[in-house]
Amino acid sequence: MSTSGQHQFRYTQTPSKVLHLRNLPWECIEEELVELCKPFGKIVNTRCNVGANHNQAFVEFADLNQAINMATYFASSSEPAQVRGKTVYIQYSNRHEVVNNKGPGDVPGNVLLATIEGVEAGDVSIDVIHLVFSAFGFVHKVATFEKAAGFQMLYNHVGLHFHFNLKFPLDYTNPYLPVNPSAIEGFVQPAVGPDGKIKEPESNVLLASIENMQYVVTVDVLHTVFSAFGTVQKIAIFEKNGGTQALIQYPDITTAAVAKDAIEGHCIYDGGYCKLHLSYSRHTDLNVKAFSDKSRDYTIPNSTVWQNSQTASMFPGNEFSGGGAGPTWYPNTQADRPPFVSGPSTFPGQTYSQSSVPAYAAAAPADFSVMQPGQISGASQPPRQQNMGPGGASHPGQPPYNG
DNA sequence: AGCACA
Numbered sequence: 001m002s003t004s005g006q007h008q009f010r011y012t013q014t015p016s017k018v019l020h021l022r023n024l025p026w027e028c029i030e031e032e033l034v035e036l037c038k039p040f041g042k043i044v045n046t047r048c049n050v051g052a053n054h055n056q057a058f059v060e061f062a063d064l065n066q067a068i069n070m071a072t073y074f075a076s077s078s079e080p081a082q083v084r085g086k087t088v089y090i091q092y093s094n095r096h097e098v099v100n101n102k103g104p105g106d107v108p109g110n111v112l113l114a115t116i117e118g119v120e121a122g123d124v125s126i127d128v129i130h131l132v133f134s135a136f137g138f139v140h141k142v143a144t145f146e147k148a149a150g151f152q153m154l155y156n157h158v159g160l161h162f163h164f165n166l167k168f169p170l171d172y173t174n175p176y177l178p179v180n181p182s183a184i185e186g187f188v189q190p191a192v193g194p195d196g197k198i199k200e201p202e203s204n205v206l207l208a209s210i211e212n213m214q215y216v217v218t219v220d221v222l223h224t225v226f227s228a229f230g231t232v233q234k235i236a237i238f239e240k241n242g243g244t245q246a247l248i249q250y251p252d253i254t255t256a257a258v259a260k261d262a263i264e265g266h267c268i269y270d271g272g273y274c275k276l277h278l279s280y281s282r283h284t285d286l287n288v289k290a291f292s293d294k295s296r297d298y299t300i301p302n303s304t305v306w307q308n309s310q311t312a313s314m315f316p317g318n319e320f321s322g323g324g325a326g327p328t329w330y331p332n333t334q335a336d337r338p339p340f341v342s343g344p345s346t347f348p349g350q351t352y353s354q355s356s357v358p359a360y361a362a363a364a365p366a367d368f369s370v371m372q373p374g375q376i377s378g379a380s381q382p383p384r385q386q387n388m389g390p391g392g393a394s395h396p397g398q399p400p401y402n403g
Numbered sequence: 404a405g406c407a408c409a
Contacts, residue, residue, distance in 0.1 A: 023404050050407045058407070089404055099407075143409070 017067050018093035021057045024048070025084040032083050033057055040073065041066020045098040060098040067092065131229050131258050202253045205281035206260055208246045214273045219296045222246055225268060225276075230255035234286040236295040249286050256280070 021033070030046050037043055042062040050056040061067040074081045074090050081088040112133070126142045133139050206226075210217055219235050226232050226248045234249040250256040260278045268274035288295035 018406095020406055022406085047407065051405090055404090056406070087404090091405075093406060095406070 013092045013094060015064060015068050015071070016092040016094070016096050017062070017064050018058050018060045018095055018098055019067050019071060020091050020093040021059065021081075022051070022055065022089050023086060024055045024057055024088055025086050027054055028057060028083055033059055036081055036083055036088065037061075037070060040070035047098050047100060058093055058095075058098045128258060131255065132262065134228070134230070136228065200280055201282075202257055203280040203282065203284060204250045204253045204256045205283040205286060206248045206250070206256050207279050207281040208248060209240075209277040209279075210244045210246065210268075211275040211277060212267075212273055213244050215269055217244065217246075217268060217274050219294065221268060222248060223296065223298070225263065226250075226259055229259035229262060231298075233299045234288050234295070234297045236286055236288045238294065247281055247283060247286055249283070 019037070025032075028048050030048055033046050033048055034043055037059045040061070043059055044062045045060040046057065048054075048057040050058065061070075071090055071092060081090055129142050130139050133142075208222070217237070219237060222235050222237070223232050226235075230250055230252075232248060233251055235246060237244065237246045239245070248256075248259075250259065260280070263276055264278045266276055268276065286297075288297050290297040290300050
């Protein structure tokens with residue numbers, strides 16, 4: 001019955017190198033933790049946004065005495081520990097190491113935790129998550145689990161905030177559906193949205209209208225954006241009614257549907273520039289020039305040759321590049337399509353901009369993180385100034401970011 | 404304001 005000297009008060013846990021911090025401001029970032037804790041010692045690991053409210057954190061010091069220093073200092077200080085003006089309560093954690101997050105060398109974690117909000121969140125399959133995140137590189141593993149309500153935000157590994165307005169009209173059950181052509185036929189069924197309303201006829205080809213095109217949108221830029229959701233087979237850019245439109249062909253409807261719903265209303269560049277409005281095209285297979293500044297066919301076997309070289313002389317099929325007779329597909333088949341209905345009036349990139357966004361986020365297009373210059377040139381392309389968006393060398397000045 | 408993914 002008696003605890004024989006083990007008087008375990010609530011406030012006197014056994015010391016640990018790991019401190020548990022609570023009552024942090026919402027979505028407190030690691031840098032704020034480090035600011036608070038580093039005067040007391042070397043921080044080897046942190047984990048923030050813990051708990052249902054994302055307002056708890058763990059900080060692991062290199063040495064136990066450093067953690068004790070901090071805990072005892074604030075236990076007796078007249079000035080409480082604060083982050084963003086909020087009092088932070090500090091105790092020893094009941095664990096002795098911080099799992100996950102960062103390693104000692106500020107190495108970003110390679111595992112992302114994504115929280116999906118909404119009543120249809122359960123319909124979001126692993127395949128869809130895989131599609132979305134494949135936009136930014138090879139996805140090694142995906143796992144899902146149930147948890148309490150969270151936040152409709154995704155955090156990428158460099159801390160940029162971006163936001164997909166995802167709606168998933170289909171029931172994805174086939175794990176290999178996006179890349180298996182033989183499975184396509186099964187998915188040409190007319191689509192009914194989760195709320196029961198009929199959608200326009202789906203297609204594997206998307207028609208994109210580019211609004212407020214203050215900056216050049218090249219085939220390469222579109223390829224980067226739309227490749228986020230699967231293999232892009234063909235792209236064609238053309239002018240229509242004084243505006244710029246593009247057709248983007250995926251191998252299957254499913255991929256196009258995911259891309260359409262994810263991209264619709266988003267801007268390629270921060271500040272509302274190059275806003276994309278998407279609808280389904282009537283086309284199913286574009287007949288485009290294999291390589292021109294307005295079109296690209298990525299399905300030609302040695303297309304990688306072109307992507308690694310800007311010289312048309314490398315191009316083996318001169319019958320396509322010669323005449324300059326213009327595209328061989330027919331944009332006027334789109335003529336009966338109504339212009340896009342105006343999309344959301346707010347841009348996610350602006351909605352979620354906040355003071356914690358690092359400076360480089362403002363210097364790069366923010367809506368699609370794939371549009372960072374480093375990534376676009378690193379993929380398969382040599383750097384091309386023409387492809388640069390805001391900040392690129394082909395533009396004399398910075399875009400007037402409003403913010 | 405009270406301990407983290409299955």
